Amino acid sequence: MPAPSTDLATAMAGAWHAGEAERVIALAGQATQADEDDEGVQVLLGLAQQATGRHRQAAATFRRLAQMRPDVSAYWNNLAVACRQAGDLPASEQALLTALSLAPDDAELHYNLGLLYTQQRRWLLARQSLLDAAHLAPHFIEARLQAAYACYVCGDNTHQETMLNGAVDWPAQPAEQALVLSAMLSVQGDLDAALRTLARAQLPDGPAAGVMRLRIAAQRVLLYERNNQIDAAQNELRQLPSEALDALPADAEQARADGWRAHAVMAMRRGAHADAEALYQRVLACTIDDESRASAAFGLAAARDRQGRYPEAWQARCTAHATQLDIARNVVPELLAADSQPLQVAGGDLGHATRADWKPLSSPDSRHSPVFVVGFPRSGTTLLEQMLDAHPDFRSMDERAYIHDLIEGMALVGQHYPADLASLTQQDADQLRSVYRRLVGKVLPDLGERRLVDKNPLNMLCLPMIMRLFPHARIILCLRHPCDVLLSCSMQPFRSPAFMVLCSSLPRLARGYARAFEQWYRDVDAFAPRVLEWRYESVVSQFDDQVDRLGQFLETSDASPMARFAEHARDKRFISTPSYAQVTEGVHRKAVGRWQNYREQFEPVLPLLQPWIDRLGYAE
Structure with missing residues (x-):
């Protein structure tokens, strides 16, 4: 951020450092024509607009800055973040690519581009950008976590493991990220690290903390069950009483789905297939992400199969695969062609060699x-x-x-x-x-x-x-x-x-x-x-x-x-x-x-x- 060059910029900087973003914006309203051309004034105004959720105004402010100083990559980066938050994803991508042309070794730029591609579900591009960010800044934990998740979605187990190397010693993560990290650590077979990640999760403030505790309990059930520790999973399931799931607010769909899925998995384990079927149907009634929906549909197919209800099981299986194709379409679109060969190994035939x-x-x-x-x-x-x-x-x-x-x-x-x-x-x-x-x-x-x-x-x-x-x-x-x-x-x-x-x-x-x-x-x-x-x-x-x-x-x-x-x-x-x-x-x-x-x-x-x-x- 440029040093304050006017009295107005000095006052705005003081308000910003005091955490008074609204006052920064109010002071900017007193700007003269000379003040409006001051970099410091514009930077502080854009940051305050961004901090208060005025993303479109922030984008306009940072666009002006980028036009004033097109050689400053930070302004293009600020513009990109504001555009992404405002929902203008094409403009965000263009701004980031411009910033990277000016500062190709800036890890934060690669990270922000990776986040943009993640939001667009352009997973291969997201993976590469986030891996680039982590390579440039190996101690950039957020980049490594997001890179690992992009690798997870892409089925790139090798790079995922590399990104998560030493994750057990990372600082405590916000609860949402902790859930993602624990799931990936579990896939790698490190149950202890997955559980430790959940135990240290930073909960949000207010009522949202209670909702997140239920999601973490559901995750623990799945982790224990996945590691064949059924008694521990059953004990954890007691933290998810049905009445608590029923009482969740309407906007807590993911927590409700996570809870019912945990109950369904345990019902399958004890052979209560009809109960599991009903529980999986509850999961599918929720508004959830594609991965959760596909998992629940596969579970529903298994529950119906165990009951001998084969046509209905097949129907659930078709629903699961239709959902998975939506996931794959954003990773390997070329394989959706009718004549694609998903199992093709690199290289050609040996010919007549022996x-x-x-x-x-x-x-x-x-x-x-x-x-x-x-x-x-x-x-x-x-x-x-x-x-x-x-x-x-x-x-x-x-x-x-x-x-x-x-x-x-x-x-x-x-x-x-x-x-x-x-x-x-x-x-x-x-x-x-x-x-x-x-x-x-x-x-x-x-x-x-x-x-x-x-x-x-x-x-x-x-x-x-x-x-x-x-x-x-x-x-x-x-x-x-x-x-x-x-x-x-x-x-x-x-x-x-x-x-x-x-x-x-x-x-x-x-x-x-x-x-x-x-x-x-x-x-x-x-x-x-x-x-x-x-x-x-x-x-x-x-x-x-x-x-x-x-x-x-x-x-x-x-x-x-x-x-x-x-x-x-x-x-x-x-x-x-x-x-x-x-x-x-x-x-x-x-x-x-x-x-x-x-x-x-x-x-x-x-x-x-x-x-x-x-x-x-x-x-x-």
Whole structure:
């Protein structure tokens, strides 16, 4: 702010520093023509107008300042903020872009542009602007929090984790931000940090504090339930009596929806499916954001499915996917095209290349390589992961996209995947393995001599990279009846925008399934990996035999600890996939042949799936 240059500017500055914004505006009304051309007078007037909610007047004041001094980025920034608050978003964007042309390294400008794009739901642009702000000012906590949320919406887990590194030590956040931060920390598996964030949340003044306390209690219920701590969740639910939710004011829709959702989730856990259905319908009756609406619709579909009300369950599922498509449209609009391929991996086909065409390189043996668990999502990968993790010789790191990150890393240095795998030098391969191990070490610093379990279903699309870095690795392909897989996928609230699109319709999902297996078997023919096909239905019907078979494949003398996976999963608390509750229940047949309840919906895609039903051994 320029130093006061007139008596009027001095008086206005005194009023501003005393917190008397209205007096600043009143004094400005006494301005002479000379005063009106004074920068200090105009800056103070604009700030006071902004502070008192006169956003359009503030925008006009700052526009005049920017015209007076077009070389001052701060005035363009002030103009942008005032325009955004006034609802003139195009003018705000133009002002910020002008400011950035003058001061490209100003973190606050990138932050404000990110906030603008967030308000417009232009999530990819918001993510980049906010990441730029955090890169320029690593201690800019607000920028890191907002960047993490934009990454969360975009399904960018890697950058989200980077932005939230050290978040447990951040200052206490206003309650609204604390709710967002705690949800993201929970997704990363850090329940303690999520709960601490809520405990330190700064409540608003007045009656709004009581409303926020209910929202925080509802969040705690969901956090405990998500981490399989059911007793703690039930205790927290007592802080959300129905009468308190009914008594909320009309404008507390989000709090009411949060409370009913917490009750619905717990009703599902205790098997009260009719109660859960009614509660989810209450949530959907509220005016809420798209993410909350989609989650409630998926919950409603599950509650109806459990009651055997399949047509109504399918209807709720369609509502959920329509809502998720509205979310995805603002992140990956190009994937909404009818011929889009959401599962497409960077790079093209290998052509006629095979493992024999690669330059020979030294690599770890099988016992010093990860065990890769792959397969189309919802094929039983989480069940297998927990079985392996229950064994003292193995350690899983939950679902991470580190192999995908290595592929992206090749592109960043100008290498083409998968073609340039053939020309990797020993140094290149060692460096890629080093990057992989460094990423793993952040998650499992105590891995030691145990064998890493890398469970990521869609690593089935990354077989060339796996075989180049770990050619002796044991790979387990999880299989399940294709129709059961597709049904389960279509009933899950996936967070990835690409997966929201993929699962939005059975035809699109069936095409994605077929393409995934076409690529898998093409790569298997080229590279001849050591693969065990792990069939979900066989595990359910012949559990002990399959455990022995698994132990033999992994060259483990005693596989018996794997049979105690359910107890292990309950003790583990956080499991990132939608199967977090099911794997604590042990093996059962409830999920086998479930698709038959929706056979009418599947009829149109059966011709596309039939070749895979036959090839994978599921012909009726």
